[in-house]
Amino acid sequence: MSTRKIGPLNEFNTRNVPVNRRTALAQLSAFAGITALTGQALAAPTQQENNNPTVAARKVRKIATEEAFMIPEVAAAVRDVVRKGGANLDIKLLTTVFDSPASATSQDPSKNPPPVSNRDAGARLLLPNLLDLDKGRLANMDGSGVDMHLLSLGLPGVQLFDADQAVGLARLSNDQLSEAIRRHPTRFAGLACFAPQNPREAVKEMERSVNNLQLNGFLVNSHTGNGYLDEQRFWPILEAAEALGAPLYIHPRAPSDGMAAPFRDYRLEGAIWGYGIEAGTHALRLMLSGVLDRFPKLKIVLGHMGEALPFWLWRLDFMGAPGARAGRGNQLKPSEYFKRNFSITTSGVEDPLALRFCIDKLGIDSVMWAIDYPFQPTAPAVAFIESAPLTDEERAKVAHGNAERIFGITT
Numbered sequence: 122m123s124t125r126k127i128g129p130l131n132e133f134n135t136r137n138v139p140v141n142r143r144t145a146l147a148q149l150s151a152f153a154g155i156t157a158l159t160g161q162a163l164a165a166p167t168q169q170e171n172n173n174p175t176v177a178a179r180k181v182r183k184i185a186t187e188e189a190f191m192i193p194e195v196a197a198a199v200r201d202v203v204r205k206g207g208a209n210l211d212i213k214l215l216t217t218v219f220d221s222p223a224s225a226t227s228q229d230p231s232k233n234p235p236p237v238s239n240r241d242a243g244a245r246l247l248l249p250n251l252l253d254l255d256k257g258r259l260a261n262m263d264g265s266g267v268d269m270h271l272l273s274l275g276l277p278g279v280q281l282f283d284a285d286q287a288v289g290l291a292r293l294s295n296d297q298l299s300e301a302i303r304r305h306p307t308r309f310a311g312l313a314c315f316a317p318q319n320p321r322e323a324v325k326e327m328e329r330s331v332n333n334l335q336l337n338g339f340l341v342n343s344h345t346g347n348g349y350l351d352e353q354r355f356w357p358i359l360e361a362a363e364a365l366g367a368p369l370y371i372h373p374r375a376p377s378d379g380m381a382a383p384f385r386d387y388r389l390e391g392a393i394w395g396y397g398i399e400a401g402t403h404a405l406r407l408m409l410s411g412v413l414d415r416f417p418k419l420k421i422v423l424g425h426m427g428e429a430l431p432f433w434l435w436r437l438d439f440m441g442a443p444g445a446r447a448g449r450g451n452q453l454k455p456s457e458y459f460k461r462n463f464s465i466t467t468s469g470v471e472d473p474l475a476l477r478f479c480i481d482k483l484g485i486d487s488v489m490w491a492i493d494y495p496f497q498p499t500a501p502a503v504a505f506i507e508s509a510p511l512t513d514e515e516r517a518k519v520a521h522g523n524a525e526r527i528f529g530i531t532t
């Protein structure tokens with residue numbers, strides 16, 4: 122395998138990415154949320170792009186690792202929850218996705234009132250695209266050359282429901298996920314959901330998902346009822362994930378009630394900032410509690426380029442060395458946990474400098490590509506991994522090799 126020489130960081134944008142592609146990406150990002158949703162492919166590459174050695178790497182196999190789906194039964198139950206309202210900070214976005222006037226009539230979009238903005242138009246397509254585990258999703262993937270989606274039940278999973286309902290819907294969701302993978306075994310792999318509300322039942326479902334359904338790991342949407350997985354009542358879940366050798370993807374949701382107040386203004390609660398704070402805090406609780414010393418082989422995956430933690434690692438180690446503060450249980454430095462127990466994905470952060478930093482900081486075997494479909498548009502995410510200034514070997518690991526190893530994807 123050939124290895125291209127890589128220039129210094131400050132040359133990335135000016136030398137390796139042709140100007141016309143940058144312009145195209147800028148135009149695409151103006152329609153973020155719509156371009157991907159409608160399954161449109163990028164415009165055909167120009168001659169200049171075809172001659173560019175970076176873009177020539179576009180044939181690399183691509184497994185996207187944080188790709189959301191929904192089943193009708195969970196969507197209906199989420200709609201019931203959001204109609205009751207409440208202080209929960211996730212309700213704002215969930216209302217947009219699950220209870221917009223358009224989503225209620227999405228089976229016949231021609232009857233919907235016209236959208237008031239591009240973003241409004243994009244939001245209307247979210248639920249139909251989440252529910253599509255066949256033709257439309259595959260067309261979107263094919264339109265940009267995505268080989269596989271590692272699917273997971275979209276936010277909020279089953280974590281807003283009472284325990285019995287959550288247990289039943291988790292089973293149903295995992296069954297439907299498994300059926301979709303059986304229909305398209307070369308295109309889909311999947312992460313199971315479970316109901317942390319009932320840890321005993323969660324463990325049973327985790328075992329069924331791996332042993333019977335052959336799913337590739339688990340995904341949890343951060344806190345459950347304001348509780349975090351370092352709490353002892355959740356330890357059976359961590360123990361099961363470790364024993365099954367299956368990774369646990371900690372996906373964001375809005376900050377829990379105790380830290381919600383400053384995020385209530387300016388729509389700070391979502392992907393712009395609140396999600397990362399919530400998920401990053403969850404990961405740090407697992408490190409500093411010492412629970413990872415109890416479950417040393419537990420594999421955790423963080424999205425969104427590691428929820429900013431890689432950038433923070435030096436300071437975390439300086440302030441968070443073992444024994445630095447009473448009340449902490451960590452036997453290792455945060456960076457040591459990060460390297461032993463964590464890997465990250467690029468979902469929603471298509472920044473070549475951030476990618477380079479994370480690879481250099483964490484190691485090439487710890488970084489996986491993701492789109493975050495249908496919340497992020499597909500084509501720019503593909504352009505990002507195809508044009509990022511990586512060696513061929515690095516690109517292959519990030520685009521598919523690490524996902525195959527970490528999630529046990531064999532098709």
Ligand code: MN
Binds near residue numbers: 187468493496
């Ligand atoms: Mn996501």
